[in-house]
Every structure is written in C-alpha cells, then in structure tokens.
Amino acid sequence: MKKHILFIFSAVALIFGASISPALAVGSQPPSQEKKVQLSENQKAELKEIHKDILAKKKELIQKYVEFGMISKEMGDRMIQRYEHHYKMVEQNGFKMHHHRFHHKRQFNEKQPD
Numbered sequence: 001m002k003k004h005i006l007f008i009f010s011a012v013a014l015i016f017g018a019s020i021s022p023a024l025a026v027g028s029q030p031p032s033q034e035k036k037v038q039l040s041e042n043q044k045a046e047l048k049e050i051h052k053d054i055l056a057k058k059k060e061l062i063q064k065y066v067e068f069g070m071i072s073k074e075m076g077d078r079m080i081q082r083y084e085h086h087y088k089m090v091e092q093n094g095f096k097m098h099h100h101r102f103h104h105k106r107q108f109n110e111k112q113p114d
Contacts, residue, residue, distance in 0.1 A: 039094060047095040055087050 039047070059080055066076040 037096070039096065044095050048091065051087060051090060051095065055083055058083050 062071070062076045062079050062083075065071045066073055071079075
C-alpha cells in the first residue's frame with residue numbers, strides 16, 4: 001500500500017514538474033519586435049497575382065469535389081464564398097501576412113526542439 005501511494009505521489013510530482021518547466025521558460029523570453037515592412041506596388045502586384053492563382057486553384061479543387069460527389073453543391077458554394085471573402089480581406093490589408101501569435105509565443109527563427 002505504501003508503495004502504491006509513493007508511486008502515485010511520484011507520478012503526480014513528475015507530471016506537475018514537467019508541465020511547469022516549459023511555462024516558466026516561455027515567460028522568460030524577451031518580447032519580440034515585429035518589422036514594419038512597406039510593400040512596393042510591384043511587390044503588391046506580384047502577390048496579388050499569386051493570390052489570384054491560389055484562389056482559382058482552390059475553386060477548381062472544390063468544383064472537382066462537388067463533381068465527384070465528395071461534398072454537396074451548397075457546401076462547395078459556401079467554401080468558395082469563404083475563400084473569396086478571405087481574398088478580399090487580404091487585398092484590403094495590402095497583401096501583408098497576418099502574423100498569428102503562437103500558443104507558446106515561439107518565433108519563426110527560433111530553433112524547434114527535436
């Protein structure tokens with residue numbers, strides 16, 4: 001009985017310790033600084049062309065899924081509307097990427113654990 005209690009206590013302590021360590025490490029990182037980049041008109045035009053190509057391919061893919069019966073026509077239309085709405089938002093934002101905050105606030109240039 002004592003061995004079982006000791007084992008359970010050790011397991012709880014190990015799990016608690018393992019969950020606290022990464023949280024403390026993330027909190028000690030310095031705040032990141034985002035670059036304010038201004039795109040030229042040529043860069044915006046190039047990004048616009050790429051986004052239009054991606055939108056066209058997504059529409060083509062959804063239409064194939066509808067054709068093959070994988071999704072309904074209504075669902076396909078809703079998906080296409082969603083993609084078109086997203087494209088309009090990206091265009092209004094000047095084709096700048098929206099930087100999502102990571103759950104643990106990791107940066108792209110930080111080395112990922114193996």
